[in-house]
């Protein structure tokens with residue numbers, strides 16, 4: 001069986017903070033959706049890195065708007081260990097995007113730990129080169145300091161960010 005055929009019947013999970021979703025995330029989601037039978041985009045409830053700027057509900061809503069055209073993609077959330085959620089959701093494969101070599105260094109140990117805990121492997125997709133510099137934190141910084149991020153986030157995300165900026169400026 002070819003790798004493509006083997007991948008076709010499988011349920012994949014693409015976990016992340018998505019604070020906010022970027023065009024880089026959407027590119028990985030679309031490419032994963034073409035490889036796997038089903039893709040669950042899973043928003044972590046409390047990212048370890050920092051307090052999210054966008055509430056869980058906002059991040060889920062933004063993602064749902066962005067993936068509305070992809071029939072085999074659904075958006076969920078999870079709290080706690082990804083390995084536990086993977087087991088309860090009946091997931092076959094974890095998908096992650098890799099932008100640069102430094103991503104690989106942390107993702108490799110994470111993938112090994114997740115496989116050790118859950119038995120589920122991580123498939124890596126190389127980010128499109130045009131998104132290799134893109135991160136949610138950079139998009140937030142540029143946007144909230146007045147920069148133009150229209151080329152870096154999908155339209156539904158830009159709308160929510162604009163509302164957030166207006167409400168923050170009104171304080």
Ligand code: PNS
Pocket residue numbers: 015016017018044047048049080081082083109110111113114
């Ligand atoms: O978009 P991010 O912030 O890079 O995503 C990181 C995420 C959510 C995939 C990672 O922090 C995660 O899986 N968190 C869940 C908690 C967990 O399982 N930690 C152990 C990983 S070995």
